[in-house]
Amino acid sequence: MKTITIHDEDATIHVELDRPEVRNAIDRLMVEELHSVCTDLERSPRILILSGAQGPSGGVFASGADIAELRDRRRDDALAGINSGLFQRIARLPMPVIAAIDGFALGGGAELAYAADFRIATARARIGNPEAGLGILAAAGGGWRLAELVGEPVAKEMLLAGKVLDGEEARALRLVTELHEPDQLIPAAFALAARIAAQDPLAIRLTKSVLAAPRDAHPAIDELAQAILFESEAKLERMQAFLDRKKSKE
Structure with a gap:
């Protein structure tokens, strides 16, 4: 794997988005590699933790889609549902998915987090959908999952007016359920996974x-x-x- 790092922990698999030089931006290769993870988890169901590798300036989940790649996509790419197909597959995995959000989770990064069953974060998390400012829309789940999670008024503020939520605001809206210190975020994700794994x-x-x-x-x-x-x-x-x-x- 070139864009993700996989830590296999028996009942739980931890996948780090690992392109820190571009704030873990989601490109076509990362999409393909995450599809391979889904194939494994559909065949051998386990809990999935998603997080981002630390960037040069600190924590980051995923800053969005790779803009250099996204700029060159055309109509047929949009209709192929490159990101939305992956996020839908992640949402439908047999066992729960936990998104551990530190730093930026913007655009496609936010939509990936919306597809998870659980979202936990740090206070320095920044969650938003700035797509309209780039001349596109949040077409990989932001246009409907976000409204289901936070309600239409807040979703409109984020999608139409560019509001970015910090960790405290996201917890107040129940978009994330727990806040942790950065060095405790991954242990907290594994603790949550252990509580799930204790069930049948x-x-x-x-x-x-x-x-x-x-x-x-x-x-x-x-x-x-x-x-x-x-x-x-x-x-x-x-x-x-x-x-x-x-x-x-x-």
């Missing part, structure tokens, strides 16, 4: 699918997912262990 993996996978289902799919999809879990060995073992612990305390 199949229950996590099915719960994620149910949460992503459209409104008119409920309650049928909930009942089908529950029917699968009711037949699992893990359900029987975990419930019996719960009853045994309760009995031992009586």
Whole structure:
């Protein structure tokens, strides 16, 4: 891998966006390499942590798409959904995705973070979508995921007026759920991953699918997912262990 660094930690895989010389800007090669990570995680589901390698001036998640490359893209590139296809694939990974945001997460970098299931950050995080100032729009999820996450008024302020949220503002809006010191951000991401990994993996996978289902799919999809879990060995073992612990305390 030339644009990302992969740390495989058993139940969790940590991927660093690693182009610090350009503030981890997302280019076509990074997209391809992240697709290869998705292929692995679809075949062997694990929790994914996404973060950015430290830049020369400090923390950075991803400053956006590579502008030098983006400038030369034309209509057919837009219709190919280069970034949106990847981010949709990341959002649909079987197990949860955690974005650990330090410094800039702008444009495509912000849209990558929006595709995650969890976002944690540092106070110096800067999250925004400045695409309109470059003559384009946030077409890789910013135009709809952002509104779902923070509400339409804030999304419009970010997408139409160029507002950039700092870490505290993002936490107040619940766009991120935790703030940490820069040196504690990755340990905090792994702590969150450990809490997820302590749950039943199949229950996590099915719960994620149910949460992503459209409104008119409920309650049928909930009942089908529950029917699968009711037949699992893990359900029987975990419930019996719960009853045994309760009995031992009586």
